[in-house]
Amino acid sequence: MDASEKNDVQVLLEQTVEQLNGLESGFSREISSLNELKDRFLTGRFHLAVLGQFKRGKSTLLNALLGQAVLPTAVVPLTAIPTFIQAGQEFSAKVLFEDKKPPAEYTASDSNKLVDFLLKYVAETNNPANQLNVRQVEVYHPAEILRNGVVLIDTPGIGSTYKHNTEATLNFLPQCDAAMFLVSADPPITEVEIEFLKQVRRKIPKLFFILNKVDYLNEQEKEEILSFVKKVISEQVGVEKETDIFCVSARLGLQARENNNSGLWNNSGLDKVETYLIDFLANKKTEALRQAVRKKAADILTDVLMQVHLSVKSLQMPLEDLEKRLKIFGEKLAELERSKLSEMDILEGDKKRTHEFLEEHSEQLRQKSRTYLKGVAEETFSKLEPEQLNEDTIENSLAEAIPGFFEHEMGKSTEIFQDKMRQVLGPHRERLNKLIGSIRQTAAELFDIPYQQVQTVQDFEVEKRPYWVSHQWARSFQRIPRGMFDKLLPSGFRKSQLTKRAMEQINELVTQNVENLRWAVYQNIDKSFIRFRSELQGRFEQTLIATRGAIDAALKKRKEHSEQITGELIRLDSARITLEEIKEAFISKNQRRST
Numbered sequence: 001m002d003a004s005e006k007n008d009v010q011v012l013l014e015q016t017v018e019q020l021n022g023l024e025s026g027f028s029r030e031i032s033s034l035n036e037l038k039d040r041f042l043t044g045r046f047h048l049a050v051l052g053q054f055k056r057g058k059s060t061l062l063n064a065l066l067g068q069a070v071l072p073t074a075v076v077p078l079t080a081i082p083t084f085i086q087a088g089q090e091f092s093a094k095v096l097f098e099d100k101k102p103p104a105e106y107t108a109s110d111s112n113k114l115v116d117f118l119l120k121y122v123a124e125t126n127n128p129a130n131q132l133n134v135r136q137v138e139v140y141h142p143a144e145i146l147r148n149g150v151v152l153i154d155t156p157g158i159g160s161t162y163k164h165n166t167e168a169t170l171n172f173l174p175q176c177d178a179a180m181f182l183v184s185a186d187p188p189i190t191e192v193e194i195e196f197l198k199q200v201r202r203k204i205p206k207l208f209f210i211l212n213k214v215d216y217l218n219e220q221e222k223e224e225i226l227s228f229v230k231k232v233i234s235e236q237v238g239v240e241k242e243t244d245i246f247c248v249s250a251r252l253g254l255q256a257r258e259n260n261n262s263g264l265w266n267n268s269g270l271d272k273v274e275t276y277l278i279d280f281l282a283n284k285k286t287e288a289l290r291q292a293v294r295k296k297a298a299d300i301l302t303d304v305l306m307q308v309h310l311s312v313k314s315l316q317m318p319l320e321d322l323e324k325r326l327k328i329f330g331e332k333l334a335e336l337e338r339s340k341l342s343e344m345d346i347l348e349g350d351k352k353r354t355h356e357f358l359e360e361h362s363e364q365l366r367q368k369s370r371t372y373l374k375g376v377a378e379e380t381f382s383k384l385e386p387e388q389l390n391e392d393t394i395e396n397s398l399a400e401a402i403p404g405f406f407e408h409e410m411g412k413s414t415e416i417f418q419d420k421m422r423q424v425l426g427p428h429r430e431r432l433n434k435l436i437g438s439i440r441q442t443a444a445e446l447f448d449i450p451y452q453q454v455q456t457v458q459d460f461e462v463e464k465r466p467y468w469v470s471h472q473w474a475r476s477f478q479r480i481p482r483g484m485f486d487k488l489l490p491s492g493f494r495k496s497q498l499t500k501r502a503m504e505q506i507n508e509l510v511t512q513n514v515e516n517l518r519w520a521v522y523q524n525i526d527k528s529f530i531r532f533r534s535e536l537q538g539r540f541e542q543t544l545i546a547t548r549g550a551i552d553a554a555l556k557k558r559k560e561h562s563e564q565i566t567g568e569l570i571r572l573d574s575a576r577i578t579l580e581e582i583k584e585a586f587i588s589k590n591q592r593r594s595t
């Protein structure tokens with residue numbers, strides 16, 4: 001898609017708004033929807049993540065693409081919180097927290113200080129297991145590559161000893177639109193990466209492969225590693241054999257950008273990655289968004305045109321005839337209103353049933369967690385000598401296991417409930433479409449105007465904001481019922497006392513953590529139902545305005561100012577013709593309007 005075509009959609013949207021502003025029928029709702037569409041079209045967010053095992057050079061690669069060292073890098077596993085990098089006029093960063101704490105903000109042009117600022121929050125060493133309760137980290141940067149509305153995401157490496165980092169990244173995958181998957185030479189590719197890649201492929205629609213750190217290798221070694229990696233990912237993961245793998249040195253790339261050395265930039269291999277990404281982001285991404293916007297705008301116009309059509313007809317028709325038809329329409333609407341109410345009742349019932357399902361799910365999870373954590377405690381018991389055993393050793397082993405286990409369960413539960421909500425709300429949405437369709441159809445038949453069904457573009461409805469949540473899991477024993485004289489007890493008795501107390505503590509930890517998880521899911525369920533309910537109400541009312549509202553308004557005009565009707569009719573009909581043309585232009589794929 002070239003610039004003129006991109007412009008085209010924008011121009012069409014602006015023309016539509018201009019036309020609607022010229023009509024007196026109060027299209028304010030449609031005008032704000034069209035402006036919102038334009039806004040989303042121009043800023044269209046796209047989440048492109050960098051994924052890979054720890055220490056493959058993910059943060060360094062992003063720094064090279066940005067042109068300076070902004071993200072912290074190190075020789076030890078480092079990035080612990082996904083960082084969202086998006087376009088901004090100036091350099092800045094913002095850290096949001098889970099609790100009520102106000103965001104921490106950074107604005108200054110010194111990139112070294114920005115690195116220091118980010119280090120405090122995103123590094124595992126400074127914020128172990130996300131003790132600071134960071135919800136999200138956002139960096140704003142003026143780099144060229146971010147201009148097209150892309151959000152680059154630096155993710156925690158998988159497979160390090162910090163299990164919760166792996167889990168957090170896995171849970172985050174469904175929100176990525178595309179990803180760069182990074183491997184490097186030493187070692188070429190590991191079992192952990194293969195397993196990770198399998199999951200990534202299932203969840204992310206578009207993947208690029210990058211072999212980093214090629215500065216370590218001579219030409220022959222590079223070729224050997226490249227063919228080895230290709231063989232492994234095609235045989236074990238099912239990636240097509242012909243898939244390109246970019247060979248780069250992120251370190252040289254960063255040096256090149258910092259020293260303005262274009263020869264070195266080309267040698268680093270990153271020139272090709274950059275060109276590819278810019279091209280991909282400009283075409284594929286905007287194209288998908290453009291299609292969705294065109295479709296959505298055409299749907300809005302269908303609604304508007306129906307309203308204009310109805311107004312024209314109502315103004316032309318003999319008054320008596322108009323009143324008769326309006327009465328029939330009113331009766332039909334009362335019937336549809338009843339269907340809407342019973343739809344609301346079913347929706348309420350479905351909400352209750354979904355909550356019950358959540359209660360069952362939580363109970364199963366409590367049992368599963370108890371079994372798992374008891375297993376962890378028993379393993380600790382069996383590994384240690386009786387004199388090494390105490391509450392602290394058991395508490396530590398549980399504290400290590402808990403975040404990974406519950407992050408994983410959180411991810412699984414989220415997916416289960418997303419599916420559940422799709423299952424539950426899908427039939428409601430279908431019935432709602434039918435209901436709205438029958439209001440329109442009735443009006444169209446009664447007033448003898450063309451009828452067109454509107455299909456909502458559902459995927460695009462969901463507003464996309466980068467979001468990542470790191471949950472806080474209870475990991476330490478609540479009360480400390482340490483037996484003061486434990487040391488003096490015979491070892492068999494001491495062990496049984498300790499086991500008893502440990503099991504009590506495990507029950508307590510399970511209750512707390514499952515409750516955290518249950519509450520988060522409960523709120524998501526409620527939000528989805530509330531959103532759907534207001535969508536149902538909103539679309540129903542909007543359709544009433546577009547049909548009955550238009551006829552009522554015409555009737556009123558007929559009675560009050562019959563002398564102005566001819567002028568109004570001419571205006572409406574000419575707007576109708578222009579709007580039909582614009583709608584055609586939105587629908588026809590390769591249409592280019594000259595303005």
Ligand SMILES: Nc1nc2c(ncn2[C@@H]2O[C@H](COP(=O)(O)OP(=O)(O)OP(=O)(O)O)[C@@H](O)[C@H]2O)c(=O)[nH]1
Nearest residue numbers: 055056057058059060073074077078079157250251
């Ligand atoms: N030789 C060489 N070293 C590199 C290259 N890219 C990154 N490194 C080094 O590899 C180490 C890890 O780099 P990072 O960018 O922190 O790696 P990461 O994948 O973000 O690591 P985590 O955040 O811990 O997952 C650092 O010491 C980098 O300097 C490269 O192209 N060549």
Ligand SMILES: [Mg+2]
Nearest residue numbers: 058059078079
């Ligand atoms: Mg990193």
